[in-house]
Amino acid sequence: MYAQMIKSTGEGVKSLDEMDPQERAFQERINANDKIEPKDWMPDGYRKNLIRQIGQHAHSEIVGQLPEGNWITRAPTLERKAILLAKVQDEAGHGLYLYCAAETLGVSRDQMTRDLLSGKMKYSSIFNYPTLTWADMGAVGWLVDGAAIMNQVPLQRTSYGPYARAMVRICKEESFHQRQGYDIMMKMANGTEAQRKMAQDALNRFWGPSLMMFGPSDENSVHSAQSMAWKIKMNSNDELRQKFVDQTVPQAEYLGLTVPDDTLRWNEERGHYDFAQPDWDEFFDVLKGNGPCNTERLEARNKAWDEGRWVREGLLAHAAKKRAAAAQVAAE
Ligand code: BYC
Numbered sequence: 001m002y003a004q005m006i007k008s009t010g011e012g013v014k015s016l017d018e019m020d021p022q023e024r025a026f027q028e029r030i031n032a033n034d035k036i037e038p039k040d041w042m043p044d045g046y047r048k049n050l051i052r053q054i055g056q057h058a059h060s061e062i063v064g065q066l067p068e069g070n071w072i073t074r075a076p077t078l079e080r081k082a083i084l085l086a087k088v089q090d091e092a093g094h095g096l097y098l099y100c101a102a103e104t105l106g107v108s109r110d111q112m113t114r115d116l117l118s119g120k121m122k123y124s125s126i127f128n129y130p131t132l133t134w135a136d137m138g139a140v141g142w143l144v145d146g147a148a149i150m151n152q153v154p155l156q157r158t159s160y161g162p163y164a165r166a167m168v169r170i171c172k173e174e175s176f177h178q179r180q181g182y183d184i185m186m187k188m189a190n191g192t193e194a195q196r197k198m199a200q201d202a203l204n205r206f207w208g209p210s211l212m213m214f215g216p217s218d219e220n221s222v223h224s225a226q227s228m229a230w231k232i233k234m235n236s237n238d239e240l241r242q243k244f245v246d247q248t249v250p251q252a253e254y255l256g257l258t259v260p261d262d263t264l265r266w267n268e269e270r271g272h273y274d275f276a277q278p279d280w281d282e283f284f285d286v287l288k289g290n291g292p293c294n295t296e297r298l299e300a301r302n303k304a305w306d307e308g309r310w311v312r313e314g315l316l317a318h319a320a321k322k323r324a325a326a327a328q329v330a331a332e
Pocket of ligand 1: 053056057062063122123124125126148213214215216221222224227233237
């Protein structure tokens with residue numbers, strides 16, 4: 001399937017000369033780093049692609065609460081529990097800002113939720129892996145939030161105003177999340193032998209899936225070329241993955257942990273680490289719904305949606321009553 005799609009080489013992206021005047025004026029605004037706002041004219045493809053990316057990003061924040069929420073009751077100290085609780089609440093907030101940003105494009109949050117629950121819309125592959133030990137809370141904060149920041153800092157400059165503004169606050173909070181994860185890893189890596197092993201095991205399990213968070217390799221990325229031309233995306237998947245590896249390897253060394261990649265080497269000529277690609281068959285399999293926790297994650301979201309029905313219905317009934325009362329007052 002992926003071989004047939006538009007590749008990130010630029011194939012399939014119109015040049016200015018091929019655009020009609022409206023599209024061309026829009027592209028020129030993008031090229032000049034103007035922000036596009038909700039009421040501005042935009043090509044249908046721009047709107048659709050943004051809804052897809054922002055919607056999936058929002059779903060990732062919400063589903064992303066599940067693997068960490070799993071450890072709130074089992075955090076080793078009251079302080080760790082309070083910190084983890086705050087972090088998980090932050091992720092809920094991120095989901096809400098992002099749903100609001102997507103709604104400015106004309107899609108409702110209910111529609112996006114239905115598309116998530118039916119499996120039509122994706123969420124980040126990383127959240128289909130289980131969190132088995134307390135060290136996984138460290139690895140998630142350090143690696144998963146670390147990868148998220150690498151991807152999201154440039155998105156503060158994305159062309160769509162509401163998305164760019166949502167990213168500013170999200171990035172501030174993500175950097176706190178990353179530090180709390182690294183702090184857990186430091187405690188574990190410098191703790192007892194059993195704790196050090198647990199930290200190494202968490203790194204072993206989360207390294208490959210964290211590299212996958214940046215999406216398929218550039219040659220298999222369907223959306224990159226057009227998304228980058230529209231500045232919906234500021235960097236290619238491979239560029240950000242490389243930056244993440246370059247930043248994270250020294251952090252692992254500082255912890256005294258070993259990145260699970262025998263081919264990892266500093267390449268003096270390139271000024272970057274050479275590293276092994278993650279298992280892309282596994283990645284595409286997870287995207288198809290076959291990861292270790294896909295079923296469990298969607299079941300949890302479906303359950304929350306069903307159990308929240310009475311709240312949504314109650315709020316709608318209350319709003320209808322208020323509208324009717326206001327209409328009656330206006331009629332008198
Ligand atoms: N997982 O053409 P490509 C967080 C899909 S939450 C699943 O390269 P694109 C956190 C892709 O959607 C962080 N699917 O796509 C929360 C496309 O399929 P569709 C989430 C993936 O969009 C709680 C197909 O593969 N961050 O940090 O140009 C606790 C081809 O890919 C993935 C964001 O969402 C994946 N990893 O690039 C802790 C950031 N990768 O849609 C932490 C915003 C690719 O055609 N999103 N696919 O069916 C982006 O920057 C981009 O969407 C991506 C992918 C770089 C992720």
